[in-house]
Amino acid sequence: MPSALPSGEPAPPDGRLPRANLDAARGVPFGVYVHVPFCQTRCGYCDFNTYTAAELGSGVSRGSYADTVLHELRLAGEVLGDGDAFGDRIPPASSVFFGGGTPTLLPAEHLGLIIRAIREQFGLAADVEITTEANPETVTPAYFAKLLEAGFTRVSIGMQSAIPHVLEVLDRKHGPGRPEAAVAEAHAAGFEHVNLDLIYGAPYETDADWQASLDAAIGAGADHVSAYALVVEPGTALARQVAQGVVPPPDDDVLADRYVMADELLRVAGFEWYEVSNWARSDAARCRHNELYWTDANWWGAGPGAHSHVAGVRWWNVKHPARYAAILESGRSPAAGRELLDEPARFTERVMLGVRMREGLPLAELPDTARRVVPQLTSWGMVDGPAATSGRVVLTQRGRLLADAVVRELLG
Numbered sequence: 001m002p003s004a005l006p007s008g009e010p011a012p013p014d015g016r017l018p019r020a021n022l023d024a025a026r027g028v029p030f031g032v033y034v035h036v037p038f039c040q041t042r043c044g045y046c047d048f049n050t051y052t053a054a055e056l057g058s059g060v061s062r063g064s065y066a067d068t069v070l071h072e073l074r075l076a077g078e079v080l081g082d083g084d085a086f087g088d089r090i091p092p093a094s095s096v097f098f099g100g101g102t103p104t105l106l107p108a109e110h111l112g113l114i115i116r117a118i119r120e121q122f123g124l125a126a127d128v129e130i131t132t133e134a135n136p137e138t139v140t141p142a143y144f145a146k147l148l149e150a151g152f153t154r155v156s157i158g159m160q161s162a163i164p165h166v167l168e169v170l171d172r173k174h175g176p177g178r179p180e181a182a183v184a185e186a187h188a189a190g191f192e193h194v195n196l197d198l199i200y201g202a203p204y205e206t207d208a209d210w211q212a213s214l215d216a217a218i219g220a221g222a223d224h225v226s227a228y229a230l231v232v233e234p235g236t237a238l239a240r241q242v243a244q245g246v247v248p249p250p251d252d253d254v255l256a257d258r259y260v261m262a263d264e265l266l267r268v269a270g271f272e273w274y275e276v277s278n279w280a281r282s283d284a285a286r287c288r289h290n291e292l293y294w295t296d297a298n299w300w301g302a303g304p305g306a307h308s309h310v311a312g313v314r315w316w317n318v319k320h321p322a323r324y325a326a327i328l329e330s331g332r333s334p335a336a337g338r339e340l341l342d343e344p345a346r347f348t349e350r351v352m353l354g355v356r357m358r359e360g361l362p363l364a365e366l367p368d369t370a371r372r373v374v375p376q377l378t379s380w381g382m383v384d385g386p387a388a389t390s391g392r393v394v395l396t397q398r399g400r401l402l403a404d405a406v407v408r409e410l411l412g
Contacts, residue, residue: 218266
C-alpha cells in the first residue's frame with residue numbers, strides 16, 4: 001500500500017457513502033483488503049506505508065492490531081449496509097487479501113480472528129480466495145498449518161531474487177533458497193495456490209542473475225509468479241543512493257530485456273500471462289483479488305493508509321497506525337479523504353487497467369475515436385491483430401512493454 005495519499009475531499013466522520021453509489025454497487029463483486037503495516041526492517045526500495053518497531057512510537061502494538069481492525073470492519077458493515085440487510089446490496093466477499101508490510105509478523109490466530117469478523121460482517125463466497133503475503137523468513141511449517149486452519153487458501157511469498165548480492169542491494173533479509181523452501185512447506189501444509197514475487201532490474205543484477213532467479217522460482221513449484229520492474233520511488237533509501245551516485249539507476253532497455261526473458265521462460269515452463277506483470281499455470285491459479293482491482297469491482301480496504309472503492313467512490317485511511325487506532329476508538333471513520341469519480345474518470349481507469357489484462361478491452365465499449373486507432377496499434381505490433389478483428393483489444397508482448405503508450409493512443 002503506497003505511503004503517499006491523494007488530496008481528495010474531506011471524508012464524512014461517520015464514513016457514510018452516497019446512497020446512489022451504494023445502490024450502484026448491487027451485485028458487483030466485492031472483496032476485502034487488510035493492510036498490516038508492520039515490518040522487521042525497511043527495504044531500501046519500498047515506499048509502502050509500513051513501520052518497523054522503532055518507527056511506531058507509543059500507542060501501537062502488534063498484539064492489539066487485530067482488535068483495531070475489527071473496529072473498522074464493524075464500521076464497514078454499517079456503512080455498506082446503510083440500514084439494509086448487507087446481502088441485499090453487496091454480495092459476499094469473493095476474496096480477502098492481507099498485504100503489508102508483513103502480515104505474517106502477526107500470529108496466525110490473529111489473522112484468523114479478522115477472517116471470522118469478515119465472515120460475520122459481509123459473508124464469504126463458497127469459493128472465496130483468502131491470501132496473505134509472507135516474507136519467507138517469517139513463516140514455518142507450523143505457521144503454514146495454522147494459516148490453513150484459519151481459512152487461508154493462498155500464500156504470496158516475497159522472493160524478489162535468488163542471488164545474494166541482489167538481495168543485499170534490495171535490503172532483503174532472507175537468504176537464497178529460503179523462498180523455495182517456504183513454497184515446499186506451504187504445499188506440504190496443504191496449500192494448492194502459492195505465488196512468488198520477483199523484482200528485476202536491481203543495481204548490479206546481470207542477465208544471468210535474472211535467469212537464475214526465474215529458474216529458481218519455476219523450480220520451486222509455485223503456480224503463480226509476479227515479476228515487477230524495480231522502480232526508484234522518491235523518498236526511499238534507494239532513491240537517495242541513486243541520487244548520490246552510490247548505485248546506478250535502472251536502465252529502461254535492460255528492464256525491457258528482463259521482461260522478455262521472464263515472459264518467455266515462464267511460458268516455456270507452462271505459465272501464461274494474464275496481466276502484464278502476472279503469470280499463472282492455470283485459470284484457477286490467478287489472483288482473483290487483484291482481478292477485482294483491475295476490473296473496476298468493489299473492495300473495502302481496512303488498516304492505516306488502506307484504499308477502498310465502491311461504485312465510483314474512492315477513499316483512503318489515515319497513514320499512521322497510532323492515529324488510525326485513536327480515530328476508530330473515538331467512534332469515527334479513519335478515512336482521511338475521498339473522491340467521487342465521474343464516468344469519464346472511471347472510463348479512463350477501465351482502459352488503463354483493462355488493457356493490461358489478457359482478456360483485453362471489448363472494442364464495443366470504446367468510443368469511435370479509440371476504435372479508429374486500433375488498426376494503427378496493430379500495424380505497430382502492439383495489439384494482436386486476430387484478437388482486434390474478433391472484437392477485443394489484446395496486447396502483444398511488445399504492447400505489454402509499451403502499455404502506457406497504448407493507453408495514451410486509446411484515450412487520445
